[in-house]
Amino acid sequence: MRAGERLAPLEIPVTRTLIVAGALASRDYQDVHHDPELARQKGAPDVFMNILTTNGLVGRYVTDHFGPTAVLRGVAVRLGAPNHPGDTMVLTGRVEEVDGDTAVVRVVGANGLGDHVTGTVTVTVPGAGS
Amino acid sequence: MGDERVDDELGARLKAFEGRPAAVAGVGKDPVNAPMIRHWCEALGDTNPAYTGPDAIAPPTMLQAWTMGGLSGHQGRSGAYDELLGLLDAAGCxxxxxxxxEQGYLRPLRPGDEITFDTVIEHVSARKTTRLGTGYFVTTRMDIRADGEPAGVHRLRILKYAPAPRGPRARRPRPVVNRDNAGFWQGVAEHRLLLQRCTGCGTPRHPWLPGCNACGSPDWDTVEASGEGTVHSYVVQHHPPFPAFDPPYAVGLIELAEGVRMVSDVVGVPYDKVRIGLPVRVEFLRCDEELTLPVFRVVDR
Incomplete structure (x- = not known):
């Protein structure tokens, strides 16, 4: 693993099922993640993905790339444009810095509205030091 | 964010909550367990083998999930946090x-680990206006332990806000239809893209005008455009968000195969994928019961 290395993009179809299943798997019962009518009353056009699901997908993207020995040390994400049903989020990533066998990966998840998520993942990959 | 000015009374009251506990000695409702791990992995499509089998660990990003109150609510939540949320609710937020x-993982979580946590209200912002509405950002920091050992840190920022009022969706602006261009809009209503053509010199023109800009002749007939064209130029509108429009979006200057240019939406690709030279074809967008507009969809050619 080297600074500048790019991760292959990962396309995530943002289905209603993913939004609801992700919210419930993370035990997040906020109505905006499963009830379109209440989401609209709160100013959103439809239900939207919760931050725990986004966080989980960002972590998955990085461990998918580095394999099952990769150990996540930290994930920091900021949300922008919401992930609504029917959209597609494309995750892209780039290794920003490498220190021994630990790397900081910058991840962006873009949907049809703009950047849904920007963030960094710190990951240790035993034996991958440069 | 620490030195911002707070110029409203509510903001000052909220600011006083910084440093107070949001949860004290909270206890995860379930110990870390394989079924919840499997449900998470199924939902997120995560097939990492580290999360299955006898030596399974939990996906580290599940950290917060183990602390969630679920449908039956939170336990261990402090009076201070409820009071803070109550003040915001009462203010319409x-x-x-x-x-x-932001999560930091200090050790892997494994099935059987009992989760406990303490949370502090780290920061409350000044009043902010966002596209969703006006409110306050509240940052909490949660220290999570597994079987009593530090296991992770979870910092969460939420916006607690008063939803911006949403009226019925605004309608697109109406075109100005007059004697000179009525034929164009009549054609659009019939899903035909009509151009004027000078009967003196044969030059097509758009927009519709009383005379030919090539030879000056006032005589013309119409020709139906093929609808094929390319993006000659474009702009991306980000701000401000006019009623009926949802930025960002791309507005193209389309060069039709017949040689005239027309301004309209470029659809079928995200706004940031529009490029000069992209091939497009006209389609007719029914905006509402009274308005149809020609827009241009990016096509493979």
């Missing part, structure tokens, strides 16, 4: 959305 999450 009834909606909540999470904006930032």
């Amino acid at each position: 009834t909606a909540v959305v999470a904006t930032d999450c």
